[in-house]
Amino acid sequence: MTNQLGIHTRLTHSLEVSSIGRSLGMMTAEKLHDKLGNGLLAGVSPSDIGVIVQAACLAHDIGNPPFGHAGEYAIRDWFRQPDPQAILQKLSSNERLDLLAYEGNAQGFRLLVRNEHHPDKGGMRLTCATLGAFMKYPWLATHSNDANDNAHNVQKFGCFYSETSQLEELAACLHLPRSTHHDGFARHPLAYLLEAADDICYALIDLEDGINLNMLTYSEVATIFYELIGEHPDSVSLPVHMSVRQSLASCDHAP
Structure with a gap:
């Protein structure tokens, strides 16, 4: 931690990402509307798109453990030690992989749709559009990772096996096509704006x-x-x- 107030933290970073994300969302929506003539649905304005991206950006790091990526490495390393093996043996292969390849993005999705505010009853109950913009990696760890991978050699994924049904529902709502490269779906277009803002x-x-x-x-x-x-x-x-x-x-x- 720094003693200088002018140095950015995770909180100020998320606020700044949300500001840029809102601008990118509005600019993109305006371009689409101008070029396509009828590029936005009736009743949807460029500012609406901006707010969707802004909300997703505010939440984009919510699942990160302390110390960011270093925290992810620490969690993965811990589950590779002898002590946790008794815990892992009680889990399915997919559940074990989620811990051995622990990802803050997947934890973020879990918090939003399951844990926060309304546990097991929709979580924060955000709109599908906001969750779609949030999901940079709308797929599971399977097919992208192996339990024997090094803790630092993990492919990113955005959904734990325990939230598979929520991911399926989200993809159906947003008409996301199946991914040909991962165990999941293609990205929502607004997720690219979130990543650009980040x-x-x-x-x-x-x-x-x-x-x-x-x-x-x-x-x-x-x-x-x-x-x-x-x-x-x-x-x-x-x-x-x-x-x-x-x-x-x-x-x-x-x-």
Whole structure:
């Protein structure tokens, strides 16, 4: 944990991802509506799509254990030790695989549809569209992983065997086709927007935190930003007193 308040945490990350996800959802819906003429269902507005993606983004890390991916590795490693073997022997092969290949994304789906607020009665009772946008990996661990895989060599999946029926119901509601590569279904289109929002935040936030932690200089990060933008003005007019975040934001608005 850092003592600096300006460094991003899991909470601030989810809030920022949700903000970007909302913008991407609205922009995409507007483009579809303009290009297709009647690209949205009657009564559905671009802002509705934005809110769906926003809600999914707020929940996208809800299943992650402490310390993120390192926590996943720790859980997988623990179930490979001698002590838990008596527990694993009481489970089916699919249930054992869920623990040996433990995935925060699958735990997130479990929390949303089963554990939180209304245990075993729909969980948080989110809309199918929101759950579809949330599901980056709408398939089971089977066919993607093996019980003998290394704890660090695990293919991502988004649903534990115990929530198979909920995944089936969700896919039927959203008309998701069966996946030809996994034991599950193809992604909902809005899930790609959630993943894009997550990637954008990780890419930019890490650079911003690097400056605040004195691991990177502003000029180093600005150079990266200008390469992404595709132009580098000779001079940028900035106020005398400006925060790192304001300075980086100004790169995108340079004359």
